[in-house]
Amino acid sequence: MKVKAAVMWEVGQPLDIREVDLDEPKAGEVLVKVGSAGICRSDRHFMHGDAPIAIPVVLGHEGAGTVVQTGPGVTLASEGDQVILSFVPACGRCRSCLEGHSNLCDLHAATGANMLDGTTRLHADGKDVHHMGKVACFAEYAVVPETGVVPLADSIPMDKAAMIGCSVTTGVGAAIYSAEIKPGSTVAVIGCGGVGLSVIMGAALANAGQIIAVDIREAQLEFAMRFGATHTVNAADQDPVRQVKDLTGGRGADYTFEVFGSGDTTKAAYDMAAKRGIVTVVGIAPWGQEASINAVDLVRNEKTLRGSYYGSARSRTDMPVMVDLYQSGKLNLDDLVVRHYTLDQINEAYADLDRGEIGRGAIMFD
Ligand code: APR
Ligand code: ZN
Secondary structure (H helix, E strand, O other): OEEEEEEEOOOOOOOEEEEEEEOOOOOOEEEEEEEEEEOOHHHHHHHHOOOOOOOOEEOOOOEEEEEEEEOOOOOOOOOOOEEEEOOOOOOOOOHHHHOOOHHHOHHHHHHOOOOOOOOOOEEEOOEEEEEHHHOOOOEOEEEEEHHHEEEOOOOOOHHHHHHHHOHHHHHHHHHHHHOOOOOOOOEEEEOOOHHHHHHHHHHHHOOOOOEEEEEOOHHHHHHHHHHOOOEEEEOOOOOHHHHHHHHOOOOOEEEEEEOOOOHHHHHHHHHOEEEEEEEEEOOOOOOOOOOOOOHHHHHHOOOEEEEOOHHHOOHHHHHHHHHHHHHOOOOOOOOOEEEEEOHHHHHHHHHHHHHOOOOEEEEEOO
16 A cells, blocks of 8 residues: 655654655555654664664654554454554563563664564565664654554553554653662653653652652753653753752762663763662664763662663553553553644654653654
């Protein structure tokens, strides 16, 4: 079928909104009519060439929609299901999946921006077009593996569902599944975009005591107070490490999170952690960047430095938990999505992200 999609032909170029060819779903795949797609920084990293991806490609990995057709042998979703899309459709058979870490699925990692069989369903101008995260939801329709859809028990607004597909699960999961924040502890979050605000919501859910939001923009910091931040630190004018230490009686925070994506902010997250502090790196730094840490401090203060990918969550079991938390009023997703766009406005949506507009943007499809 012919569908409208935003194609990235080259790094550094605006996305090209045009018709592309989308094949029928093959065995174990489903066709989804996209309802909403989130404007996430991870896609921007590919557009800027800060992260490698096969091109041409349809980006978009934070989405939700409705299943309109199922391929042969599909058992995990049915036509008409409203679904959240997962950008790590787990194979269920590799070592990582079998060990319960389906967010790190080996087969998904090995097949990258292709479907699990290594081929693409998208084509344009005689070329194969790749699928970011096997989602490619900057398009009216998407063919995805059946393990990449998480059916919703009750319908929720599509833009909220889309957020659960990436930023919410990544951020809340980092707080409650990766770091396992303990009640009453102190938390510092560097970078308060869609993902960082979700870390803050996760810290609040875990009943953290002090939750310190760190950003370089005052507007983001004020906004963070709506999601559970108790203190703010503006990293633009003064050293954020010093400020976080001052707010925590000189100790540093028990849990720190890097949610921007750079070597410098990773180092700051490490340096502002307390003795026995847990440092969780969520943001994806430009490819090749390194962060230097004091090797003696690591030992003498028994700090833990770890990464967190997709919130260490298992999409098919943990995303429904996020939906329940939203429905019971414990996750404020209604305030998170503040800007809505059409697919034709996608380049403007990314310009708004670059300008640092607060909150999350989402593309809506009719
Ligand atoms: N110190 C603190 N905050 C910073 C700094 C800095 N030096 N530089 C930028 N920021 C803030 C920005 O002002 C912004 O509020 O980090 C925030 C990043 O938010 P978004 O651009 O909305 O990014 P988001 O979509 O939340 O993703 C964050 O997580 O999944 C990854 O790839 C993603 O690396 C990205 C990160
Ligand atoms: Zn994302």
